[in-house]
Amino acid sequence: MDKDFAARRRRDLIIAAVLAAIAALTPLFVKDVVVQNIMILTLMYAGLSQSWNILSGYCGQISLGHALYFGLGAYTTELLFTKFGVLPWFGMLAGGAVSALIAMGLGYPFFRLRGHYFVIATIVIAEIGLLLFHNWEWAGAAMGITIPIRGDSWLKFQFLRTKLPYFYFALALCCLAWFVTWWLENSKWGFWWRAVKDNPEAAESLGVDVFNSKMGAAAVSAFLVAVGGSFYAQFVSYIDPESVMGFQFSLLMALPAVLGGIGTLWGPVLGAAILIPLTELTRFKFGGSGRGVDLIVYGTLIVLISLALPRGLLSLFSRPKKTGAAR
């Protein structure tokens, strides 16, 4: 089992490296900006979902309020940039740090809650964040922040026509989130979380410091999502509360992981790779009709996949082996 596990981890790492390399080369062949746009969004959501998966999948604390961290990342970066001239790269780190701190601050009372109570608390806290930003005049309130565009610049991380820098950043984010997950899987925390999921009381009595590891998961997860938020803000170059902190982001972060396989290393990537292009294509195809057909198609697919494959699409690939290793 242990040997198996080590071999599987090595194999995962190699697959990831190959996939990343292939992904890195695609822009050589794909010149169409629309396809590039879809690829960027896919990678971004894969990264976000991967980060969400750390707290909600591995650690078992299902959060539907990650939009808060996404929005905080976006807002911290752009407020620092537009008001104080701090370069987005530093803003990104600052946003991550702010989110991680807030996640830990919230974790303290939140982790006492169980099940639906926890889920609703996370929804509610993100909603409070959204409302506060909506009413915060200095941060632009409903007007949002328009990022001034002064031409291509790596320093300011903005590019007028080329999408390649965004593409590579999204790829890097996705890889980073994957790698952190990969690394955590085999860490002390990873073992604790598996123990907690199997039997919370037993883990506690064994003296495992579950609480601290959960705080750690929340902080890491929030940090990565906030970096994603900063990226999104630079990419779209305009933010307003609804478009970076809305509830739909919390769902969009969870959906790929759930569809692909929650609490798995590959689930979020697989889920995002299918879900995001699908969302975009149904909109292109049916969106102009004004009759809601895109919603019907999209919703039906979600229902079907979650019903047919409760473990996510990844379960199609897993061999009928003991699930302990497959997870």
Add this chain to the structure above:
Amino acid sequence: MGLLYGLIAVGLALIFGLMDVTNFAHGEFLMIAMYLSFFLFAFFAIDPLLSAPLVAAALFVFGAVIYLLLVRFAMRAKANAGMVQIFTTFGLAIVMRGLAQYFFTPDYRSIPQSWLGGKTISIAGIFLPEPQLVGALVSILAFVGLYFFIHRTDFGRAIEATREDPGAVALVGIDKNRVFAFGWGLGAALVGLAGAIMAVFFYIYPDVGASFALIAYVTVALGGFGSVFGAFAGGIIVGLVEAVTALVLPPSLKSVGIYAVYLLVVFIRPRGLFGSI
């Protein structure tokens, strides 16, 4: 208003709390109920108040069918049952919105004239709109009825027992699916009632459920899962907190008050006010 939140929430509490199934399409159930009342009014000139039982009956069937067609399977999922339920019902919500837009068009509709619409009783300078008064009355009746139903009838106990230990219940010869289908139907019927009354004073369009859904979840959780009385009390508290917050803070922040109270309550009592699970 609080009592209406209560009524919407009691329906959800039945599904969400008593049966421990997440229903993210609750707001859309409300939407369907409002459309039903609207069409009954528009085509047959039946006043929403009269059609309320009809709407409730239709929603009962709808809820039960949804359970049998979808939720039954979502609950059967061995892995990640919670997530499967969330996303099945979430997907359902999206489909329902899409269908509503497809068939009913996205036009805003509302019932311009009805027995109650726009009528107000004024007592000592306090204005009490009649639709809300009737809504409050119906909620209280529905709540009392439901309370007795759950605590005084075999069927009510069966629902609770089924949630707690489906295996044991099966041994005594109760069909879990029948019990839960009935529970879903009942939950949906209550939302149907709420929808019929709200159709009198609210506008109707495919996305109307969204504004109420979150408040309903918070209400149920505030009162505590597994408690019908909790959902009802939660509704009243939410209504009060909303009114008070709007006086203290800018009105655009009034929901913050509701959310803050929820957080405060669960920090002190992690199972809500009257929760049992």
Add this chain to the structure above:
Amino acid sequence: MTISRRDVLLGATATAALVPLAARAQTSEVVIGVIYPFSGGSAQQGVDAQKAYETALEVINKDTDFDLPLAKGEGLPGLGGAKVRLVFADHQADPQKGRAEAERLITQEKVSAIIGTYQSAVAVTVSQICERYQIPFVSADNSSPSLHRRGLKYYFRAAPHDEMYSAAMFDFFDAMKKKGTKIETLSLFHEDTIFGTDSGNAQAKIAGERGYKIVTDIKYRANSPSLSAEVQQLKTANADVLMPSSYTTDGILLVKTMAELGYKPNAIVAQDAGFSEKALYDAVGDKLEGVISRGTFSLDLAQKRPMVGKINEMFKARSGKDFNDLTSRQFMGLIILADAISRAKSTDGEKIRDALAATDIPGEQTIMPWKRVKFDEAGQNNDADPVLLQYVGGKFVTIFPPQAAIAEAIWPMK
């Protein structure tokens, strides 16, 4: 006509595929992108907009006898009678999706210009993309004043923005005061998205400058489940004029709640949006006798300009509704854009931009009560005079400014 629409399309696609970019001026069709919310909470506006654009398309592509640019003859004369084709895209009220759709329309559908978007937040990102690709963006119905102040070269708005609208309201108050009506205190009531915030700010600013007292300034959450607490505050303040800036949903709820709580203001002067929607008057019109809304369009213009009535009939045949403030702006926006493309004699973005910048259409050749259409350096048409309309006996009558008015204002409202 023997050539069917499909033949034209097929021909055009074939040509577009064979002919390189520079030679596109010869094409028999011009593609324009139309970006609206076709699903979600404001889908209705998108669907109505679609009908308005299709009406404009009919006027442009078919031979009609109106005194509008491009009405006579088929297609665009400047491009040898080339037909205009519209491509509709759904932005779902999300700035990111609007941005992606704009990019898709430009790069894949090869649109020559884009028109949209209803939500101002989406207009921000769509216009940025257009700027990057040097494709003109016509902001048909966005009224946020911040939009044209971003130094964009490819941004154009023929219609007034909220500051112009609000100024018109206060001009009207000033005029009423001169006649002896008491207007001292105002209640502002606006929603919390860009539209409401901008409008509320503009009104507060002008009120301060002209010495009106704002007794309550309520910002509320859009699509609230209840507005009782808010209306209670309005009632307590009881200002001379209530000035709501609300979309349809909140507008309906506001009026219903006001009736329930027994609040009857002396006058309501609304910032358009919901208060120009048929749905709102279908729902609560009986409670709104005498409400005043700003607008850029008025059907009673048909008395002076018969073509307005005829075009309205064309639109009504498609949508079952009369033109309102939004749909009329959308219609006019496309006409103005198509006229510029025809004058540019090219589908090249930069040439169209220059042609748009040189636009000078007299007011008589529009369906609007405007002086004329001429853009300033920021792409704003400052000669688009807003009007104030009063809802009397089930329809709107123009009451201000005097040169467009056909009736005196009824004050206080019933």
